[in-house]
Amino acid sequence: MSQLSSKHLLGICDITEDDINLIFKTAENFKQVINRPIKKVPSLRDITIANVFFENSTRTKISFELAEKRLSADVVNFSSSNSSVKKGETLIDTVNNILAMKVDMVVMRHPAPGAHQFLSRHIDANIINAGDGTHEHPTQALLDAFSIRESLGDLKDKKIAIIGDILHSRVALSNIYCLQKLGAKVTVCGPPTLLPRHIRSLGVEVSHNLQETLEWCDCANMLRIQLERQEDKYFPSLREYSLQYGVTMPMLQNLKKEIILMHPGPINRGVEITSEVADSEQSIILNQVENGVAIRMAILYLLAGKQNS
């Protein structure tokens, strides 16, 4: 396996286990690169990448931009809040205008699920999904799986719990696809109102009991409560949610085995996890952030190489 099977990274659903392993292998090399005195390589120096963000982002955008710059690509940034989108321009017109300026790759975040699939049918550049609504966030899933593998070894038969707001989470869906492709067992845990009705059809176990889930798993991925996507009330109060589904230090200490904790950020400290847990040795949250740059460098590198072959 020395090529990705796809020209784009639209979602984990569309890529193979071999693709994931190739991305991981390449990311290991880039992790070495970003830990040495000069953190930059010239591989993409003739490539221009547009970061097109129709939704807010802090870490994903910075992580992509850093990955692009460390590969020596030219980078242009676009965010919808200060653009012609406000004047009524369509997605395809916006992107075509950017591509007319000879851009080779587009990293896009969009609130509409499937926006990237739509775009990939109409434009020639490589497209990387940096999040589409509540659908997928493939780079987050890859960096999560890479971080788990770094801590626990091969993912086959590892028990991973995804806890919290599964209903509104693109991270959850991409994580489920990715972890299952790598042979891990997945349980989702949260209040019934925050779990999609047909989630079992993806082959995951469902639990509403946090304590049981923590006792079962090797790794718990805590998801953020996405208040901005919640038009209705899904639980009575944040306080009640944190009492039922928030992880505290005494809970971790009372488990029979040591588990690792992850969070895709941004953390609502005191809601999904307490500050003590977030900063504990069992938390690999900052490893996730570091690995994010390496994983994104690997994806950009592999897709850019695919472009000409």
Add this chain to the structure above:
Amino acid sequence: MKRIILEHQQVDLILTRICHQLVEDHGDFKHTAILALQPKGILLGKAIVQKLEKLFEIHATYGELDTTFHRDDFRRSDKLLIPNEVNIDFEIENKRIILVDDVLYTGRSIRAALDAVNDYGRPASIELVTLINRKYKREVPIQPDYIGENIDSRTDDYVKVEWDDTKCKVWIITDNTK
């Protein structure tokens, strides 16, 4: 057509000679490090390190360098360039670096290696050891400092360095259809 140009006894003699030349120039190797190029220079690099130890009891600092991200044919060749591991657990800064690769042909891999080394620091000097120096079709002005064997081969010949454990043979493969 395929023929052997160096049997393993000859390669062994060549490596012994190169080790003597290296010791003549680098003494006890206190300020020198050997950097073998991934993937094909690794076995040659290890063989030189072993020989230095056997002949002179010199424990040379040894590392492995990958040049993939510095190559100039990324997106220009049919195959995607997949990187190899880098193993450098010492400071490059102010060290005398000896790059080791099996065949020097166009010189482009070594050009990439010169860039890659500088990402780890500024060495005091960089030299090059090559087992086979193919004299024609150099595309950049790079020449080796220590040469195993000079070969005048046709540009469409293929030179293959084959390792069986620590024993090495060199083949030349000629395409007779041309």
